[in-house]
Amino acid sequence: MKVFRFTSSLLVTIVLIFLLNNSWLIGGSRIPPLGKFLDPFEGFWQNAESDDSNVFTKLDIPGLKDSVTIEFDSLMIPHIFASNDEDLYLAQGYVTAMHRLWQMEFQTHAAAGRVSEVIGAGPNDRILNFDRSQRRLGMVYGAEQTLGSMNADPLSKMMVEQYSKGINAYIESLTYKTLPFEYKLLDYEPEAWSPLKCALLLKNMSQTLNMSDKDIEMTNALKLFGKDMLDLLYPDNEGVGDPIVDNTGQWKFKPITIDTVPSALPQELINIARKIPGSDPNNGSNNWAVGGSKTATGSPILCGDPHLDLSLPSIWYALQLHAPGINVMGASLPGAPGVIIGFNDSIAWSVTNAQRDLVDWYKIQFTDASKSKYILDGKTLNTKKVVEAYNVRGTEIFYDTVLYTSWGPVTYDESFHNNGHEYYSFRWIAHEKSDEVLAFYKLNRGRNHADYMEALNYFSMPAQNFVFASVSGDIAMRIQGKYPVRRKEEGKFVLDGSKSSSGWQAFIPNEQNVMYKNPARGFVSSANQFPADPTYPYYITGKNFEAYRNRRINQVLQQSQNISVEDMMKLQSDNFNLKASECLPVFLTHLDSTSFTTEELTAYRILKGWDFINNKESLGASYFEAWWTNLMPMIWDEMDDEKYALSRPTSYVTIKLIREKPDLAFFDIRKTPEKETVTDVLRKSFSAGVLRIGEWISDQSKKPGNESLAISHQPVWGAYKDSYMRHLLRIEPLNIHVNAGGNSGIVNAHSQTNGPSWRMVVSLEKSGIKAWGVYPGGQSGNPGSIHYSDMIERWTNGKHFSLSFMKQPSNRNTQMQLTPVSK
């Protein structure tokens, strides 16, 4: 009996331990190892940081030459004081990993197509397909090119190696107890960091910003609608507002010309329906600098706010780097050494995305169905077959063969989204060699305009509009990137891959890029609009150029004098909806108010009295946006083709067509028997928008906790938009919802999941630089820290934090001392 009791209870104990020490898939979702995970002494509870954890720590770090002092201010921003460059970047790696290790690794896994290793293939292989698309775009291939360039230069090699060492020192110090939360939740462990991961992270940014791809869509549109309609729907330049740089007649250089014959415009339909999404068109940005002639202090003010996915942990990590020869502060990217957007004692800079076409697709002529050979310039060449292996969690290894020609990977084939028999190789600027790390090394140490110019010569991608201001009084703008020289219409459509003359034959020399300094108007600005005036000698095309934010910013800056820092902060959170102000009065004239329902009449009155400001309390903004989001798919239903990828024209073009071409065939809704006019489509989308708002109101009252409250749910914009910062794992309880105004196309470009990811204002005063910054998140990536989200409230309310730019450690805050390991 006792023997039985002993064995059975021992067995139950062991089985329970086994069950609770492992992670299980239950109904498709992964349950963490509950015993391990819920253990208060080592499990996730240990990630709940005590609120008063301000203690002095001293750590032995292998690889340091000298000791490094890191002071954390009240926002947990580290101010790193080192006595040499090597230690500086090692400490940056260490402290960034301390706050953001999981994010850094996850983002580089995403870049490299390795997410399925961590979370499995996903429902309908969604995650595995994401991984496959990353590798089929040649992300790892591009990162290896970048790694090669970084290793070729002693400075950038030192930076990425020291930075990696710092990250690895942190990884090696971890135990299960100290492992970041997400590793415990998903039950896996970090692997060693390497410089390749720094390169992957930079490729990730290139993908976020410089992979706007329209070639296949334009080719299909050309075939389906003809050239005249294509030019009407998708003009290269919408001709709206000022270009970023207006240097009319002053481009005094001899441009490169290409003498071979360009390929003819293609006449084909490409049967690739589900294309890999390109860069999100909401990823834009604002930046500007006003010269001393327009400011109250007489010194330049520089402002910047890059618009990106509002993710948690945040894209940016703020810090200060101080060592002999460098004192720089600003936003860094977890995973890359140096400061990306910021300021030092003498200069400040920020970036917006340059919307240039840096993607091409080349049609390949394979010699037979085996696709082992293809034709180029009349010669037969061998295709390279690369077998990609995916260690999908919970199943066996998945193998995928990707073909490469000399142009690049054949992204779509029978096994991946291609339903036709035509094949195209993908050529992307991010496949080129580049060394951005070196550009930031130099820019971080820049003293003046000449240093900024020199530093940017090393910057190739992602192509950016670099705004600049200096304490000495200069302001400047430079649209820097590596741009292929294109002939008219080249790059807009798929190209003939059987002739090398279709390829990129030259790049625009750095000194011929679009740029200027101290223009007469007293300010420089960019907001992703068309870059240059028509006299710029190179052909420019891009998927989309911005039409509204840039005009609003320029209008305000043009009118302003005696500008203060507060004025600039106000402009960064400006909610004026220029698009609505231009189109809504026209739209309203199309409505026949006699046929309104009660709800429609209310909506009409609200819209009629609206001031075009997308504040969070605004009702008009909600009705307008609901109308707009129904209008676009109704007009452009022709573009939602299941077989052939097509894209919708921009908002600006759509509004222009509504005004000027009311008879355009596209206003007809295909699935209805009658033939709609522009008035009909406006009327129908208005009704649909009002219905949508009605649904929203009734959904609100059904939400748990709301039904008992006898409050009426007003569809105010902040509540209706329901914007949120989204955790990278897209697990709802880790997201943070906010009530805020703005929207895309507005200076405060805060849409539901995208917006100003870092707002910075720098006043470059001779008595010392002053700077303010804020971002939608917090320094810590740990959801168990109050610093996970402590900047969100101020960010939501359009307020900034004053950044403390220190000369030496103040000994007033929490400090950490990193010391070399004594051997």
Place this chain on the structure above:
Amino acid sequence: MKFFLQLMLIALLAYLLEFLLPWYSLAIAAFAVSLAVQSKSNFMAGFLGIGLLWFIAAWVIDSNTASGLAERVALILPVQNKILLMLLGAVLAALIGGFAAVAGASLRKEKRKW
């Protein structure tokens, strides 16, 4: 009285072992203590010793943080709220503690017979 002694010793040893060993060392604690000290209800001594230890430890951590992590984890798993989350962990660990205590106690009595 012996019951409380057994319970307290299990909790204490489990607490100490966590500094050196993984979470399941709680089974060693319940087993070893019950080998030395038995009571009328070995299972309850193990169950409560471990369960209370885990519940109180989680409670203390949670009361020192404003981060709201426990609420978030409760929604992820999903259990309704953080108190249920604390109970979930405590009960799962307590079961192991209970069975390990029974195993330890039965081994001891068995030996005495031999």
